[in-house]
Amino acid sequence: MTAGSGGKTKATESGGKNDDHASRFGASLVASGVAEFVTLPIDAAKVRLQVQHNAKAGGVALRYAGMLDCMVKIQREEGSQALWRGLAPALVRQCLYTSASLVLYEPIRDSIVGVTGGLGDDGGATYMQRLLSGGTAGAISISIFNWTEVLKTRMQTSSTRVSVFSIASQVMKQDGILGFWAGLKPNVIRTFLVNAAELGTYDHAKQSLIPVVGDNAVAHLGASSLSGVCSALVSTPSDVIKTRLMNAAGQSAGDRYTGIFDAIRCIVRDEGVSALYKGFVPICTRKVAWCSSFFLLYEQLRSALNY
DSSP states (O other): OOOOOOOSSHHHHTOSTTOOHHHHHHHHHHHHHHHHHHHHHHHHHHHHHHHSOOHHHHSSOOSOOSHHHHHHHHHHHHOGGGGGTTHHHHHHHHHHHHHHHHHHHHHHHHHHHHHHOOBTTTTBOOHHHHHHHHHHHHHHHHHHHHHHHHHHHHHHHOSSOOOHHHHHHHHHHHHOGGGGGTTHHHHHHHHHHHHHHHHHHHHHHHHHHHHHHOSSHHHHHHHHHHHHHHHHHHHHHHHHHHHHHHHHTTSOGGGOOSSHHHHHHHHHHHHOGGGGGTTHHHHHHHHHHHHHHHHHHHHHHHHHHTO
């Protein structure tokens, strides 16, 4: 995901007088790391829920009844540390990807405004321009760091304790270097939607709240919570497909999908349309928690760095 300061003019959108790529990267690096650590157990439950197949399709009872049931069973059967399985690649993924997105966002936004024109006399970005800028920045960033997502997903779906290096070795042995970019297409689509929804909604909601409550934590919390809900709504189907493709990459040929459309067809045929929103509750819960944690800390850090 990405974040912008949300001002209405180019000057205010760029932050304080000392705002630069380094301050945005640094603030995002710390904020994304903290948010990822706090919310990773919810993500672990989401991944487990998404990869379990429908009882009607497999003829067996579902192992997990829901998010809380999944988290309780993981903790009881595998230990508390299992809820943070995949932490290393998750931190690497989120810190690098989010920070890169953040550095890319403003130059992309300014370029789009320069080509298509801004809003009013001050030349500020429109809501649609922010959506496009955020989505583009996220898509570029995740294309580079998709390998971290693959490692995280494989570690989270494993019922035994495994190291990053053993998973990486397994991926390389089974699928070669391209295995680290398994599920890239749905991941890029998902990331574009996530970044567009989160950033566009956050900026728009924040600017609407500031005249009412001021530019403070209340405005940041309200805007970030709404952005998390919107992000979950648009991203869950692609997130389900991405998780299935990444997890299937290490399985036998008969259990694999040939691509995005084959995955959609098989999931809908075997499990119903509702399966595309499998794990929505933990996704939405985590999105709201993640966005709130990230934006609150990011805004404070960026403000401190841009004295």
